[in-house]
Amino acid sequence: MKNLRSNFEKADVTFMSILSRRAIGSEQHLLDRELRAGGPEVFSDLIWALLNTPEFLFIK
């Protein structure tokens, strides 16, 4: 994660590891916006939120 430069790349890697898909445009922008606004703890909150999505729970 440290080697990734742009927030868009981080969004993709995060979505790939949790939901096995790339982030779509609006999700990339959400991550980008939030990461700019907050610090690294925002990132853990985003991961928390993804783990709690119905998408993570239901898509098998």
Added chain:
Amino acid sequence: MKDIIHQLDELDRRSFLTGAAASTLGVTILPGLAGAAESEVIKPAAHATAKNVIFLYMAGGMTHVDTFDPKTTGGIAGPSRPAGTNVDGVQLSNMLPQLGKQADKFAVVRSMTTKTGDHGGGNYLMHTGYARRPGTSHPQMGSWAQHFLGRRSKLVPDSIVVGGGNPGPGFFRPDHSPLPIGDPNRGIKDLLPKINKTQFERRLKYAETFRESFAKGFPHDDVKSYADFYEETVKLFDSKTTELFDINKESDSVKNLYGNSRFARGLLLARRLIQNNVRYVEVQLGGWDGQHGNAGTAANRTNAMDGPIAALLQDLSSQGMLDETMVVLTTEFGRTPRINGRGGRDHFPKAFSIMMAGGGVKGGQVIGKTDEVASNIQTEAYEPKDLHTTIAYALGLPVEKRIHAMGGRPFFVGNRGKIIKEAFGSA
């Protein structure tokens, strides 16, 4: 083969991440979701005598001879002797002196029997009325009540389980799940977010954003149900709601009446929750299987149950709650009447005892009888499903109504057992 490996990978990744989420991020409740039955809210039947249930589960197999069915026979009596109670002609083991003083409030059923002699299967059967079968998931009684009577309170869940061991909502929707509480002294504090409010709200905002887009693409019932359940859980974090779960708000005299043990505090919490509109509370007392149920275990466990349960009955009665609150004490099976080579008692499904009080139950009576050696039931025998039917009947649930779940299969609350009529004072 490649597909299978891929699926295994998939499962591992999922269970790992879910587990990690549970332990590190505070996501503690994840209900199972499968073939949920539709709710149908009705009025309780006119014959209903109970509004609430406190279900006391003695986990591990409670010895009947050392509790509610004492004997004098050599090699059988073990560490206990029959002792008089506050009701003429009703005897309990001398290891339950406090309960003996409340015998007018409860009925003992000595004619219980079951076909299941293992803990897991016995626990499941006693909680659902159904035998455990792979691929089928039956609901616990509180979830059945919620299914038929509707959820009672917007603030608190309908069913709450203190101490675990309850199989959950079965084929009902996840919002029929009992809320688990680990430590009664802490109420739901253990469930509260361990992060600050700003961060918690931020997480919820993100979750909501991600959820919305998914729900649009997959407008499925389970997705919605999970979202509802999530919202409910967040509601619980409100400070007014946490207070309902806080037994430290009780007076010292009440706390002293119950005692300090975890089980005692669980019973006090049960009373407090029932008072605050929860319909069904289970409290578990474990350890009955300890070291094969030897004489030491019996003394230790009877001591643990005696005072607190006597206090619960007294408290419910003095608060005027016993008339509408049924207290049921049960277990997966009994213990061998004959003392084994290690001075203990083994599993004994053939005959065991339970206790029922309040909610229409006529106290001060003994129902059923076993022979001198506490092994053979000499009267009409009752099974776990009969107890379930009896509780359901008292709550006014439609015990003869077939419902369909899990691919259209038929199920009944109480599994079409018979009502223990004597409990209500009719023969």
